[in-house]
Amino acid sequence: QIAHHMSEWGWILVKKIQGKPVKGPDEENNFFPTEPAPPSEDAWEALTLAWKTLANEIEKTIREFDPTVLHPEFDNMTSADAMMVLVTHNSNHSSRIVILRKALGIWQEKHGSGEI
Numbered sequence: 001q002i003a004h005h006m007s008e009w010g011w012i013l014v015k016k017i018q019g020k021p022v023k024g025p026d027e028e029n030n031f032f033p034t035e036p037a038p039p040s041e042d043a044w045e046a047l048t049l050a051w052k053t054l055a056n057e058i059e060k061t062i063r064e065f066d067p068t069v070l071h072p073e074f075d076n077m078t079s080a081d082a083m084m085v086l087v088t089h090n091s092n093h094s095s096r097i098v099i100l101r102k103a104l105g106i107w108q109e110k111h112g113s114g115e116i
Contacts, residue, residue: 017079
């Protein structure tokens, strides 16, 4: 659920910063899926790929965007402020994933691999 939420929310924010149209916000569940986990290994792989693609798009956006552009849909934050919100948001949720996996005894240290 957390990984799905991070991906969906991240794509919406990045597309808005890029000036691209996006679907309206999902007010009912704030981009959290109703099922507790991806329904299949294929669904998990698709989510993993979406996350990696998003990470590449965030990097590209940071290189190309005008950090001073104001976004009324973000209470007139600049693009730079909105990107910092995304970084803070994802840091918060990533740390929750690590804490949950450690608490469940399923955390595997993979130093230098970039994988979780």
